[in-house]
Amino acid sequence: MEMGDEGQGDDAVWQIGVFDSHCHPTDIMASVNDIADMKARVLTVMATRAEDQEMVEKTAKMYPIDFKLDVSNPNSRYVVPAFGWHPWFSHQMYDDRDQKGRPEAVEHYRSVLVPTPDDDDFLHALPTPRSLSEFLKQTEARLQEFPFALVGEVGLDRGFRLPEGPSATTGDMGNKTGGSEEEYTPGSREGRPLTPYRVDMDHQKIILRAQLELAAKMRRPVSVHGVQAHGHVFDLMQSMWKGHERPSKRERKRRPDAPNAHPQDDAETDKDLPFPPRICMHSYSGPPDALKQFLNPTVPANIYFSFSTAVNFSNASSAKVTSVIKGVPDNRILIESDLHCAGERMDELLEEIVRRVCEIKEWSIQHGAQQLKQNWTKFVFG
Template sequence: MRAQALTVMATRLQDQHLVVEAAERFPLDLAEIFEDSVSKKYVVPSFGWHPWFSHQMIDDRRNKGGTDAVQHYKSVLTPVCEDDDFLNSLPQPLSLSQYLRDTENRLRLFPHALVGEIGLDRAFRLPSNSAGDVPNGHSHDPDLEGEYTPGSREGRRLSPYRVSLQHQKAILQAQLELAGKLRRPVSIHSVHTHGHVFDVLQSLWKGYEKPSKRALKDSIIFTDALIAETPPSAAAPLPYPPRICLHSYTGPPDPLGQFLASTVPAELYFSFSVAINFSTPVNTKTEAVIRAIPDDRILIESDLHRAGQRMDDLLKEVIIKVCEIKGWTLEAGARQLKKNWLRFVFGADSD
């Protein structure tokens, strides 16, 4: 592996402890990570609950009495599931309150950890309940045997059931609020939900918006606007995350304006990967998006489940793609992308 540092993200119950173990094995050295040395490898941990598994979480923050598992799943799956075999195959739902407490403890254990991968997904369908549904009788590709953490799709066919957007939003907002409380950056997964993601974020930073350029020009409110623009203390909790990445962004250029508006108090970043954004030779939409994003708000990623040569190759390929689209030299582009990553993960102090 040639990459110096990896941002490794948890997505569900089974991999939270694996991210902890990776971060403990490859601890951060801030003095060295800001240099160009690659003598050591580092892991920046990230803890989150992915929308694909959001049905496994029961929102017990208000109702402490508990809910029957079957009733819970009937309330959060769409269409309403009446298949008893399928419902009984699903795991016992977990307490959102307990998960938030556990995640806060993990975040405090790692002061530079992120929150993610979290988000919304309108396309995902739950896998079926039987490995026998898998074509050819294989649970997944035999060449990948042993690579999957339990709890993944593992090659199973998809059921007709999705997680309701209302429930996904509740799980997302709870994690965003935790990130704001500890002032941690977040990585957001969004599939056909960019407007919904923005609505959730906007509801959290309401009242914290920066003054508009027009307001700043108004001499009557100029002094008040400057006061309002002053960021809160670095130690003070926020109701929203200070830095946000929309990972492997697949939306069109149009929504960028609202995410990057001068009044938005958080820093918004957009990451791109070969696996999602350049899976075909030509992707004019992604190219238009990359051209429209400010140079200091672009990130790159492998979006891969394992480190190694394949990951390095994918990172190199996406760097080349971004540099070509932006008109950067490879050296200048690599330096800009590293600077962006450092700023996203560590904040203004990394400049």
């Protein structure tokens, strides 16, 4: 820590600006009014399912960014929207890009859930499946409407199981911070018991890949959820950028005049690349070793890693996350709250993760806040 930080640290961080790279305030829609009074300058707000796409859009209109430079204004609050379909809801979508039309609902769910459910009550309580091509069309329109919007939250999850029964719509679901008396947006999994059913990994990959392709087409960054599936996420992304790898050091030495000898910026400028230019692995929980493949110099997309107090420091694994954070290059690290409710608690969690990252990186709090601001700006705006 540098001299002088201790005294003015608190205010300095907020004055420089804190940029939440991944959160879900529309899960408690009433809380988005509190964004105006928050200390954090920018929230990157994720959509996850049918119920929240429009809410994210509405929230972004309440706190609009018209120019990239807007976010340097310390007196305003901004929302960057992200539109996407989360892996926890991937079973609700059917792939109709082959023009096949809507499958019979029970048949569809029996084909994408494992183990195959034979519980009729459970199957019939599931929502009518949705068309993937319809969703892609709507999402593309939203991305066009919001030139700074991301694609997210998308991803793969090998650990999650479907919750039982229909989702609750009112808030007596225990004591989730900030939400106990407010209305939860339908579709949320809060407080519901779990079934044994998972979504087949191949199906999750179809839904993820389609959204990554849309992000590639629109040249947008992506916020990716990976739980017990980092290898799968990497393999899928690698299959998308196959043939576009940056040359390795050895190749650059051998053929200094090769056509893509300086391709570092290709992912930003080339309109026709089949993979997204920037990818954030949100609440990154993979092992330190798995970082190496994402950060390999031949990877042509810019991969960022985001950390939250809630996910990354909630249990005994903090020794692991400490070594992961140390291993992430300074310009590729982001912070997030991943919280379902805007307000004071979100600010607290953000401040805590900024401090933890600064401690681990041995940055002064001011240097750290500057670096994290710069990283977020690079990630979102390119």
